[in-house]
Amino acid sequence: MGKRRNVLCGGLAVVAVVAGTVAVRTASFAPTDIADGTDIRLAAAPPYDLSAAVANLSAAAQIRTISHQDPADDEVVEWDRLHAWLAATYPDTHRAMTRTILPNRTLIYHWQGSDASLAPIIVMAHQDVVPVTEGTERDWKYPPFAGTIAEQAVWGRGTVDDKGSLVGLFEALEALAGQGFQPKRGIYLVSGHDEEVGGSGAAAAAAKLKAEGVRALFTLDEGSVELRDTPVINGPAILIGVAEKGYATLKVTANAPGGHSSMPPAETGVTTLARAVLAITESPFPMEMRGPGAAMVESLATHKGGTTKMAVANQWLFAPLLKRQLGASPSSAAAFHTTIAPTMLEGSPKENVLPQSATALINYRIAPWNRSADVMAAAKAAVGDAPVEFSWVKPPNEPSRVSSTSSQGWKYVVAAARADAPDAVVAPFLVVGATDGRSMAPISEDVYRFMPMHFSLKETAMIHGTNEHMTIDSFKRMIDFYARLIATSAG
Template identity: 80%
Template structure:
């Protein structure tokens, strides 16, 4: 009896210690090293004509700078048309900044600063847009390249991705130049011509900047936004991208004798391929609460409070439960592991012919803590001694480095973003897609991915989709943000 009582009391003591530890960690929990920019004195936004700016975005949307999968299908005259239109529409910018047009039609603008000792800033937005999916043109409320101004928005392909940013930047810079702004810190505007088809333009621009000895204090490009219904907090959050995932496509090939489908062998090449795909897909990378995803979770949990704060503050105890909740939402889960997505299959050219070669493409988006070598090793382990060949379609793009959330560049961006979203939670985020900004790493201390548009999760689905449109209020926020940021950082 005494022994049972001792065990019971010992159990109570353990529970008390655990509960005490949980309570203390929860009470003292705070996001690590995320500066709020409250010590930044923001510059004022110069005056500009919003109606004219909206008309300019409409006009830019009517220039179909479409990046096709095969660059040979691109109408390069449309890029020249856009360049001519920019020069005519923004005379003050073209008077204050030198313009370099690379042979591939990527643009580099430079506004020299008065103090050469100060590191410059780089602002980015790309010129090209994705095609409209064939057969969906009739589903658009307004023709996709009409630039229609209606319902307090500008409608058309590229109004959000990424001509909204491009024209927002030009409007901000034009307003600053007209107001007599003279930067102390140099300003570079880089606009890639083919972000939607690989980003070779940004690579070339970065090479030129490096050759010119440029080392910027920060770069800002597209990538994330102000999400009005952010998971965890169910409210607005300023989501600033501090890194982006890598990209790789694995080709799995099964070779077989082929022959007539009326006399199939015990296992065809297609069956071998199918099993290999399943084996690779059924061995996913584990969820890991680390890197930018963990920073995001900490920021949101601290704002949410309650049991969410308790779980994130005490991952030593609630880690498995937290990972199960993360895995339940694909859009959130992608920030916490390397994803595996079989996307394309190729086999026989005819239904009654056994293919001699069957192949599949598997697309990976690589988490910051993994590398392409990890993917290849895992895939080889998964297929074992199966008669398949594994190869890369093209050299993988490794994940970007992770930028600081306490640097001066971060503080400037955070302060400029909070000016139009004062009640929103400030959070870093991992960008799961790709941007041109990754190419600026050799010429920039930090690289950030953020546009100040206010979107819900549902609204974000229109990017690359049907009925893409930029609301006038979001466009105004973009112009104001860029004007504040540039004037504050470069002034």
């Protein structure tokens, strides 16, 4: 009886210690090194004609700067049309800023600052748009390249990604130039011509600026938005991308003798390849609570409070539960591990011929704590001694470095974003896709990815999809945001 009592007392003591530790850690928990920007004196956005700005976005959406996977299919005259339209539509901007058109049609604008000792800023928005999937045109409420203004929005391919940002930037710059704004800090606007198919234009622009000795305080590009129904808090959050995942496509090849399908061997090239692909996908990278994804969850959980905050503050105890919950949705799981996605398969050119070579392409989006070498090593380990070969389709893009959440650049972006959303939670964010902004990392202290559009999770599906449209409310917020940010950081 005494032993049972001692065991029971010991167990209760352990529970008490655990409960006490959980309570203390929960009460004292707060995200570290995430500045709120409240110490920034924010400049006001200058007046402008919103109706004219909306008409300008409509006009830009009608210019078909469509990037195809094969550049030979691009109608380069459309980029020339866009450049001429920008010059005619924004005369004050073109008087204040010098314009360089690279041979590939990427644009670099420069507004020289009065104080050469101050590092400049770089703002970005790309010119190109993705094609409309053949056969889906009839599914659009309004023609995808008509720039229709209806239902308090501008409808069309590229209105969100990324001509909304491009036109919004020019509207902000035109308003500032028109009122006589003179920047102390230099301003660069870089607009890539091919972001949707790799971003070689932005890379060329970055190389040119580096050769000229440019070192920016920060770069701002697309990549994230303000969500109205953010998971965890079910409310508004300003999600600012501080990093983006790497990108790599692995080619897996199974060679075989080939022959006639009427006399197949026990193992064909196709079956060898299939086993290899399954082995790779069935050996996923583990979920890890680290990096920008973890910082985002910590920020949201602190605001949410209750058991959510308790779980995040005590990952030593609740990490398995958190990982299960975050891993339940592909969209949330992507922020916490390197993803593996087989996308293309190729074998025989004829149904009754055994291929001599069967190939698969597997696309990886690499988490900030991994590198392409880790991907290759994991794939080889997964297949073991299977007779397959590995190669990269093209040199991988490694994950970007993680930008600061306490620097001056961060504070400028946060302050400008919160002006229209003072009650929204500010949180860092990991961009799981790719942006042109990554090319600016060598010439910029920090790179941020954010557009001040107010979206629901459901509405984000229209990006690259059917019925893409920019609401007039979001467009106005964008112009005001860019004007405030530029005037505050460069003024």
